[in-house]
Amino acid sequence: MAKRRKKPARGRLPLKGGRKRVLVVLFVPSVERDGTTPIEQGRWVDAALEMFARVFGGATAYPKAKGIWRDDERDGALVKDEPVVVHCYTTPDDIEDPGNLAELGSFCRTMGRNARQGEVGLVIGDEYFAIREFSAE
């Protein structure tokens, strides 16, 4: 007997190219790794949005969050940062595509190098990835 095809629920039609259910999060810092020198954050946020749109189809940058933390390796100096969080939804196939990963990794290394970061952080799915080696390809 032929199986009856289930009708997609109203308003939940599958997106072209599979459901975008993998969340990718990029943190764009506001200061260099010395904790005081500001970086061109707006430029990096725009560049990140453009990269995500080109590679994965779109992204959202959330308003700045204010953060502060105590650096115990510098006599408890307080370091202030106002990072911008960029969210992008994509498909499992697109995030595992080697070309897309190379482009995303390359962007992170360029930002880390030019904005003098100690680390560039990315969350993919529910895992945190750190990029600390910023040499050009």
Place this chain on the structure above:
Amino acid sequence: MKPHLDMNKIALGLRAERKGHVPAGAGYFGAMQLLAEIEARFRVPVGGGRATDPEWTERRLVPLAPRTLKRLEAITDGVRARSGVSVEPMQLAALLLEKTTEQLNEDEVKDLVTVRRRASR
């Protein structure tokens, strides 16, 4: 349903290091909650060095062979010389332990222990 992703493949493609699980939520509040967790757990000390994970609260004496310690020292010296990242040999050991225990399953542990026992007879 949660998508199954090959995190090792992703890390390799990005040339990134897997650091651990985080609760990534949607929307503004999800973004802010995630940011707070990342800053607390994975922040990079300004003076350089490896990010300190406050979850590393347990301390144990772990016996190891001199050649293993030498290998750890050689790797960390290489990392320091090439990328300027300062990491102690036992910090690297702790990282390897954390990473490996997340990936090991019971069968692999059984095989590993059996092989070691046979070798020590």
